[in-house]
Amino acid sequence: MQKxxxxxxxxxxxxxxxxVNNLDLNVYRGDIFGFLGPNGAGKSTTIRMLMTLINPSSxxxxxxxxxxxQNRNEILKKIGAIVEKPxxxxxxxxxxxxxxxxxxxxxxxxxxxxxxxxxxxxxEKRYKSKVKTFSHGMKQRLGLGQALLHNxxxxxxxxxxxxxxxxxxxxxxxxxxxxxxxxxxxxxxxSHILAEVELVANRMIIINKGTTVVExxxxxxxxxxxxxVTFEVDEIERAKKILSETQWQKKIESFGDYQILFLLEKEExxxxxxxxxxxxxxxxSIVPKRSLEEYFLNLTEKGA
Amino acid sequence: MKYFLAxxxxxxxxxxxxxxxxxxxxxxxxxxxxxxDYQVDVKIIVDVNFLKIPPTxxxxxxxxxxxxxxxxxxxxxxxxxxxxxxxxxxFNKAYISFYERDEMYDGVNCAVLKVIPLGEVSEVILSTxxxxxxxxxxxxxESTTKMNGTFTIDFEYGTEGKHLLPAQMxxxxxxxxxxxxxxxxxxxxxxxxxxxxxxxxxxxxxxKVIYTNYIINAGIDDSLxxxxxxxx
Amino acid sequence: MYTLVKIELYxxxxxxxxxxxxxxxxxxxxxxQIAMYFQGAHYLExxxxxxxxxFVFVGNLLNGYLIAYIILGSLTIHIPFLIALVAxxxxxxEATAGTYRMLITRPVSRLKLVTAKFIAGLxxxxxxxxxxAVISLGLGILIFGVGELLVIKDAIIIFxxxxxxxxxxxxxxSAALSMSVVCALGFLFSSLVENAIxxxxxxxxxxxxxxxxxxxxxxxxxTIRPYLFTNYMxxxxxxxxxxxxxxxxxxxxxxxxxxxxxxxxxxxxxFKRKDILT
Numbered sequence: 001m002q003k004x005x006x007x008x009x010x011x012x013x014x015x016x017x018x019x020v021n022n023l024d025l026n027v028y029r030g031d032i033f034g035f036l037g038p039n040g041a042g043k044s045t046t047i048r049m050l051m052t053l054i055n056p057s058s059x060x061x062x063x064x065x066x067x068x069x070q071n072r073n074e075i076l077k078k079i080g081a082i083v084e085k086p087x088x089x090x091x092x093x094x095x096x097x098x099x100x101x102x103x104x105x106x107x108x109x110x111x112x113x114x115x116x117x118x119x120x121x122x123x124e125k126r127y128k129s130k131v132k133t134f135s136h137g138m139k140q141r142l143g144l145g146q147a148l149l150h151n152x153x154x155x156x157x158x159x160x161x162x163x164x165x166x167x168x169x170x171x172x173x174x175x176x177x178x179x180x181x182x183x184x185x186x187x188x189x190x191s192h193i194l195a196e197v198e199l200v201a202n203r204m205i206i207i208n209k210g211t212t213v214v215e216x217x218x219x220x221x222x223x224x225x226x227x228x229v230t231f232e233v234d235e236i237e238r239a240k241k242i243l244s245e246t247q248w249q250k251k252i253e254s255f256g257d258y259q260i261l262f263l264l265e266k267e268e269x270x271x272x273x274x275x276x277x278x279x280x281x282x283x284x285s286i287v288p289k290r291s292l293e294e295y296f297l298n299l300t301e302k303g304a
Numbered sequence: 305m306k307y308f309l310a311x312x313x314x315x316x317x318x319x320x321x322x323x324x325x326x327x328x329x330x331x332x333x334x335x336x337x338x339x340x341d342y343q344v345d346v347k348i349i350v351d352v353n354f355l356k357i358p359p360t361x362x363x364x365x366x367x368x369x370x371x372x373x374x375x376x377x378x379x380x381x382x383x384x385x386x387x388x389x390x391x392x393x394x395f396n397k398a399y400i401s402f403y404e405r406d407e408m409y410d411g412v413n414c415a416v417l418k419v420i421p422l423g424e425v426s427e428v429i430l431s432t433x434x435x436x437x438x439x440x441x442x443x444x445x446e447s448t449t450k451m452n453g454t455f456t457i458d459f460e461y462g463t464e465g466k467h468l469l470p471a472q473m474x475x476x477x478x479x480x481x482x483x484x485x486x487x488x489x490x491x492x493x494x495x496x497x498x499x500x501x502x503x504x505x506x507x508x509x510x511x512k513v514i515y516t517n518y519i520i521n522a523g524i525d526d527s528l529x530x531x532x533x534x535x536x
Numbered sequence: 537m538y539t540l541v542k543i544e545l546y547x548x549x550x551x552x553x554x555x556x557x558x559x560x561x562x563x564x565x566x567x568x569q570i571a572m573y574f575q576g577a578h579y580l581e582x583x584x585x586x587x588x589x590x591f592v593f594v595g596n597l598l599n600g601y602l603i604a605y606i607i608l609g610s611l612t613i614h615i616p617f618l619i620a621l622v623a624x625x626x627x628x629x630e631a632t633a634g635t636y637r638m639l640i641t642r643p644v645s646r647l648k649l650v651t652a653k654f655i656a657g658l659x660x661x662x663x664x665x666x667x668x669a670v671i672s673l674g675l676g677i678l679i680f681g682v683g684e685l686l687v688i689k690d691a692i693i694i695f696x697x698x699x700x701x702x703x704x705x706x707x708x709x710s711a712a713l714s715m716s717v718v719c720a721l722g723f724l725f726s727s728l729v730e731n732a733i734x735x736x737x738x739x740x741x742x743x744x745x746x747x748x749x750x751x752x753x754x755x756x757x758x759t760i761r762p763y764l765f766t767n768y769m770x771x772x773x774x775x776x777x778x779x780x781x782x783x784x785x786x787x788x789x790x791x792x793x794x795x796x797x798x799x800x801x802x803x804x805x806x807f808k809r810k811d812i813l814t
Contacts, residue, residue, distance in 0.1 A: 014811075051641045053812040076643035083641065087634025091550055100543050104642040146638065356778045358696040362594065378697050379595030379684035387592050452590060477590070 002029040003065065004154055004186045005050070010059035012045050012210075019045040021210035022059070027188055027203070032180050034197035034204030034218065035190040036296065042210035043190050044084060047158050050188075051081050063154065077105070080152035082160055086143025090132030094123055094142055097131055098149055107150030114149070121145040122171065136163035144172070148179075155179065156188040161196060169196070176200050194296055206296060228253065228289040229269055231260050234282040242279050248272060258284075325401035325417045328435055329391070335440040336391045339468055341367040342520040348380055352509030357381060364515075369396075371529040383511050386457055386475040391442060394431070398422040406437070409444060410458075413437050427451065439467045453478035469518060475511045540644065540652030541659075548622060548660055557618035557664050564614065565607055565671045569679055572603050576680075583688065600677030601685040601700050607672040608707060608772065615668065615711075616718040616743050617736075619661050623722030624735030626653045627807070631730035631814045640812055650807045654723055654800055661719045665712040673704055687776045695776070707772035710785075713792050714769040718743065720799035727803045730814050765795045 005027035012020040020042040027033045037043045048054040050061060052072055061068040063075045088097040095114055102109035118124045121141040126134070131142065140163055147155055157176075161169040177200055179185040191197050197204055198218060205215040214221060233239045236258055243249055243260070251268070253261040264272065269286060276283050343365045350357040362376035369392050374380060401419045408414070414434040421428055427449050434444040445457045455477040459470040548554050572579065576598045584593065627650070630636045639649060685695040685703075695703065718739065725735035746766035749757050761767050771788040774781055 048812070051637075053637060053640055055809065055811060073643040073645060076641065079641075081641055083637045085634065087637065089547065089550075089633065089635060092547075100546070101638055101642065103539055103543060104639070104644055106643065354691040356691050356693040358694070358699070360595075360696075374592060374594045376594045379593070379597060379694060381694075382592050384590055384592055 003027070004029050004031070004063065005033075005188065006060075006062040006065075007046075007050075008060050010046065010049065010061065011057045012042075012049060012054060013057045019210055020049070020056075023207065023210060024212055025205050025215060027186060029186050030180065030184060031203050032176060032187045032189060032201045034201035035188060035207075036192075036194065036197060036204060037207040037213075039192075041207045043207065044158065045210075046207075047081070047083055047156060047188075047190060050156060051079070051083055052076070053083065077150070078153045079156060080147030080150065080154075081156040081158075082140075082143040082147050083156075083158050085136075085162070086139050086146070088131040088139065088142060088146075091130060093128050093130055094118065094134070094145075095127040097142065098146055101146050102149050105150045109149075117145045117149050120148065120175070137165065137168055140164060141168075144175070152185070154186045154188065156190075158190045159192065160189070161191070161193060169193075173200055227264055227266060227269070229262050229264050229272075230256075230285075230287040230289070231262065231272070231276070232258050232284040232287075233260065233276060234258070234284065236260070239276070239279075239281050242281070246275075248275065325403040325419075328403065328415050328417060328440075329395050329401060329419075331440040332391045332435055332442060333395055335468065337368070339366075339368070340521045341365075341524040342469060342518055343522070343524065344469070344515045344519070345517045346382075347514045347516070348382060349512040349514075350381065350509075351512070355509065365524055365528055366390075367524050367526070367529065368392075371526070373529050381511075382513065383455075383475040383477070385447070385455055386473055386511065386513065389445070389457060389473075394419070394433075394442075394445070397426060404432075407434065409434050410460075412443055414443050436461070441467060441470075464516065464518060466518075466520065469515065469520070471515055473513045473515070475513070477509055537648060537652060537655075540648060541655050544626075544653050544656035545659060548626075548656055551625075553625065554622055554660065556621060558667055560614070560618060561664070561668050561671060564611070565668070566675065568607055568610070569603055569672075569676060572598070572606070573679060576603070580686075583686065596681055596683035597686050597694075598680060599683035599685075600673060600675075600680040601682065601695075601704070603676040603680055604669075604673040604704065605685060605687065605776065607668075607676075608711065609770075611668070612747070612770065613740075613744070615664070615715060617740055618664060619715050619718045620722040620736045620739040622660050623657050623719040624726050624739060625732035626657050626723055627726040627803075628729050628732040628735055629726075632732060634814060636812045636814055646808050647804065650727075650804055654720070654803070657719045657723055658716055661715045662712045665708055665715055668711075669704070669708040685776070689777065691778075693776070693778050695778070703775045706775045710772040710775070710789065713789060713796075714771065717765055717769065717792050717795045717799070720796045720803075724799045724803045724806075727807050727810070765792065768792050 003026055005025065007023055007025045010020055010023040011018065023042070023046060025035075035043055035046070045054060049056050050063070050068070052068065064078060066075060068075055088094075089100070092100070095118070098114050098117065099109050102114070107113075115124060115127065118127050121144050123138060123141050123145065126138065131139065134142065140160060144157075144160060147157070160176075161172050164172060173196065176187055176189065180187055180200075187200075189197065189201060201218050203215075203217050204221065206213045206221075236255070239260060240255065243252060248262070251262045251264055251272075253263050255261075262272065266288075269288065273283055273286060343363060346362050346364055347359060348362065349359045357379075360376065360378060360380040362374050362380035362382070364382075364387070365371075365373040365375070370388070370390070372388055374382060374387070399419050399421045401417050404416045404418050406413065407416050412434075413436070415437050417433045417435060419431040419433055421431075428447045429450060431445055431447040433442060433446075435441070436443045439461065441459070441461060443459055446454065447456075448454045455475065458474040458476070460472040461467045461469075462471040464471045580598050580602075581588075584597070630639060640646065642649075682697055684697055685700050687693045687695065721742065722735050722739040725738045726732065729735060743766060746764040750761050750764055750767050768788040768791050771785060771792070774785050774788070
């Protein structure tokens with residue numbers, strides 16, 4: 001599988017602060033790569049280094065198997081990016097902003113292409129409006145538009161769903177999946193909304209204090225986490241008594257009127273269900289609650 | 305007899321020494337009165353070290369006794385004393401004159417007179433005038449003024465002006481004495497670091513006026529000399 | 537590069553602040569001209585008062601050329617401010633708007649981007665001076681007509697009518713070069729900060745302070761004067777001299793050009809290495 005992004009020992013120091021510290025990461029062609037970390041972890045700094053907004057203190061960045069330092073323009077032609085909050089020339093229209101950015105990039109800025117992109121991000125009706133009249137969500141969409149205008153191979157998105165309503169978030173998610181599956185784009189997605197990453201990403205990295213905490217496929221990482229599972233049973237007191245005599249006791253988090261909350265590994269759900277059935281306790285429902293957020297908080301707090 | 309002849313000679317000589325300046329002046333005035341009016345093209349060349357003006361051209365109109373008008377396409381500058389100079393202007397006010405001597409000046413046999421204007425009004429204190437004896441025209445004037453030092457006006461005559469009016473006039477003046485020096489308030493743009501020319505030594509300056517194409521006594525309407533607002 | 541410059545010019549001329557300069561000159565110059573129309577005769581009287589004692593003048597000395605000359609000399613602080621207003625915003629304005637992130641992530645080198653911006657700034661500067669020329673000379677001639685030009689320096693010089701226009705052409709070109717230095721300085725300051733106000737104020741402060749230093753006739757300031765670029769900004773007036781000191785003019789123009797190159801060079805150096813954090 002071709003490596004699209006290869007970062008090795010990437011470091012960035014600002015005077016006494018080390019924002020990124022020997023970071024390694026790899027993104028492969030076709031990935032939707034989740035880039036996670038708490039505030040101040042170094043995500044934006046890393047993205048800015050990928051987009052040559054910031055010069056690394058040391059380390060190397062290769063994109064499309066070429067050194068970013070030596071092949072900057074060639075590489076950037078194939079990347080579309082939103083870096084933090086997308087800002088435009090407020091006194092110009094959405095159309096004009098895209099046209100100008102496209103002209104600088106040297107890509108197709110025909111009326112057809114620009115309107116195509118605006119339609120893709122749902123702004124075709126506001127193409128003449130000055131960007132200063134846009135809401136935050138609309139600017140996000142336009143940001144996505146400018147990232148897609150020149151049909152890049154790699155798309156770097158920094159918090160793309162910030163400020164969007166649930167419908168908007170869903171549309172962005174679907175767009176990301178479409179771009180990945182139908183158009184074979186590689187997507188580098190930085191987000192605080194872990195559920196978003198889980199829903200779209202196939203690989204991810206969690207960083208903290210500028211360093212890799214864990215990297216792998218989403219599935220592997222999520223499987224490594226425990227799940228909170230709520231069992232709704234009919235005889236709660238009898239269930240309590242039975243459980244207290246077994247190893248399942250250690251897995252109990254809390255009790256409700258008819259619910260018992262367990263912290264289980266995924267495979268254990270079926271076994272516990274089987275146990276209840278064998279004990280003659282009826283199970284009305286099993287509701288697993290993914291604890292990626294807890295996992296994330298755990299990892300980042302403990303610095304695991 | 306001898307003594308009688310000597311006496312007559314003495315009186316003759318004496319008479320010659322006390323030739324009447326007034327009489328000479330009247331001859332000049334009479335000669336000039338033949339000119340009722342004239343118009344002439346002039347070329348003006350200014351040579352003063354703190355005045356840098358390109359040669360300019362103008363037309364001068366004159367009508368007796370003292371109407372003068374300058375017309376020019378562009379800028380022209382003429383010394384007042386030279387422009388307004390006529391025998392009438394010189395001699396119409398009260399004055400004392402006396403004949404001093406005869407002198408060959410610039411190849412012309414001249415009678416040299418001293419003229420002292422009377423009255424407080426006159427700017428001129430004393431004038432020395434060289435008068436061409438043959439044509440009864442003023443050849444040179446040298447005047448000392450109260451405020452502006454001494455100026456000299458040299459005239460040259462030719463057939464152009466029919467020996468009545470000058471073909472050329474050179475007005476020389478003491479630039480240091482003239483108040484024009486006050487105009488030079490220092491370099492307005494004093495930030496130049498080039499070696500500045502020293503503030504010009506205020507020496508003599510001259511204005512040469514060359515007269516050509518006289519039209520004499522053709523008749524000039526008085527309305528020409530009326531002050532009109534110049535159209536731009 | 538042509539596309540980039542075109543885009544930068546488009547951005548400059550889509551901002552209202554760009555038109556402040558043109559409007560200011562469009563108002564200021566006619567106001568001066570109107571004042572001279574009514575009071576100019578007195579002004580000329582004052583200038584030539586001592587001549588009038590001894591000389592008779594004819595001709596239109598109060599003409600478009602004299603007015604244009606006076607205007608050129610009197611706008612030494614105003615025009616730099618109007619230049620700094622735009623130059624100071626060229627880079628800092630992108631930082632304020634947050635559009636650096638969009639701009640610098642394009643597949644175009646920072647060298648080209650900053651050069652295009654600088655060229656656009658210079659074009660604006662030259663257009664502003666051209667506007668000044670058109671309105672002060674063009675409108676001046678329409679109102680006051682033509683004639684000889686009276687200039688008072690160490691000597692009183694009157695230039696013949698056919699000997700003036702080329703001097704003005706040169707004077708405006710020289711003024712444009714001087715203002716380009718202001719543009720370059722404002723541009724340099726603009727690369728250092730994230731808000732346009734700072735570069736605008738700083739540029740003007742530098743010009744005012746240097747101008748004051750140039751004006752003080754104390755030995756120390758005389759010594760440093762040749763090193764202050766403001767000392768060379770009125771090179772334009774050297775062409776209104778007789779004879780014209782071409783050596784000094786060439787020297788001054790080279791100094792101004794050197795300053796432009798120097799300021800731009802420093803800006804380029806800073807900008808290429810700058811971490812864009814906005």
